[in-house]
Amino acid sequence: AQRVTQPEKLLSVFKGAPVELKCNYSYSGSPELFWYVQYSRQRLQLLLRHISRESIKGFTADLNKGETSFHLKKPFAQEEDSAMYYCALTVRPNSGGSNYKLTFGKGTLLTVNP
Amino acid sequence: EAGVVQSPRYKIIEKKQPVAFWCNPISGHNTLYWYRQNLGQGPELLIRYENEEAVDDSQLPKDRFSAERLKGVDSTLKIQPAELGDSAVYLCASSLRSGTEQYFGPGTRLTVT
Numbered sequence: 001a002q003r004v005t006q007p008e009k010l011l012s013v014f015k016g017a018p019v020e021l022k023c024n025y026s027y028s029g030s031p032e033l034f035w036y037v038q039y040s041r042q043r044l045q046l047l048l049r050h051i052s053r054e055s056i057k058g059f060t061a062d063l064n065k066g067e068t069s070f071h072l073k074k075p076f077a078q079e080e081d082s083a084m085y086y087c088a089l090t091v092r093p094n095s096g097g098s099n100y101k102l103t104f105g106k107g108t109l110l111t112v113n114p
Numbered sequence: 115e116a117g118v119v120q121s122p123r124y125k126i127i128e129k130k131q132p133v134a135f136w137c138n139p140i141s142g143h144n145t146l147y148w149y150r151q152n153l154g155q156g157p158e159l160l161i162r163y164e165n166e167e168a169v170d171d172s173q174l175p176k177d178r179f180s181a182e183r184l185k186g187v188d189s190t191l192k193i194q195p196a197e198l199g200d201s202a203v204y205l206c207a208s209s210l211r212s213g214t215e216q217y218f219g220p221g222t223r224l225t226v227t
Contacts, residue, residue, distance in 0.1 A: 044218040086156050104156025
């Protein structure tokens with residue numbers, strides 16, 4: 001079964017400090033990893049996906065298959081980064097076919113203090 | 115573009131009563147998802163539609179939950195009868211097709227008393 005673990009429920013940093021939100025996963029197949037973000041009073045939205053290998057709003061995430069991790073990082077946090085962050089996983093079974101079930105972690109609430 | 119539209123935004127009912135949620139996906143999106151998000155948890159998939167066909171309903175509690183997507187556009191999720199444990203946020207999402215980016219609606223917050 002696929003599982004996503006976000007060990008930190010809450011993370012608080014000061015503006016300008018580096019931030020890392022941790023995500024570990026377990027899978028049986030070829031994983032595709034995502035980070036979703038939900039700002040206050042807004043809907044859940046995709047932040048980035050590992051296959052894109054891009055930086056969004058200064059955030060990056062590298063898939064480490066050896067450690068089964070997909071940590072989200074930003075070198076200098078901004079107050080507007082305060083939000084709920086969810087790591088999510090889709091697994092495509094080796095046997096073929098498709099399984100687009102998106103499995104979410106429990107989320108980490110990031111607070112960036114001035 | 116309004117994005118994914120859901121109604122109502124909030125609903126309070128007594129246990130054993132029925133309740134229904136409605137979702138209008140983004141125009142042109144063939145795939146529609148219903149998720150349930152319990153307090154302090156991430157969203158959990160209940161059902162996925164490709165057009166009007168439910169292709170994954172393995173997580174839908176079929177004894178009390180039902181869903182439909184007539185004509186492959188709007189969708190309705192129903193609970194009958196509701197239980198206290200059904201209190202949660204019910205999210206609808208849509209995507210062009212399975213495997214592409216999912217766009218979420220604002221959710222319906224259900225409270226069962």
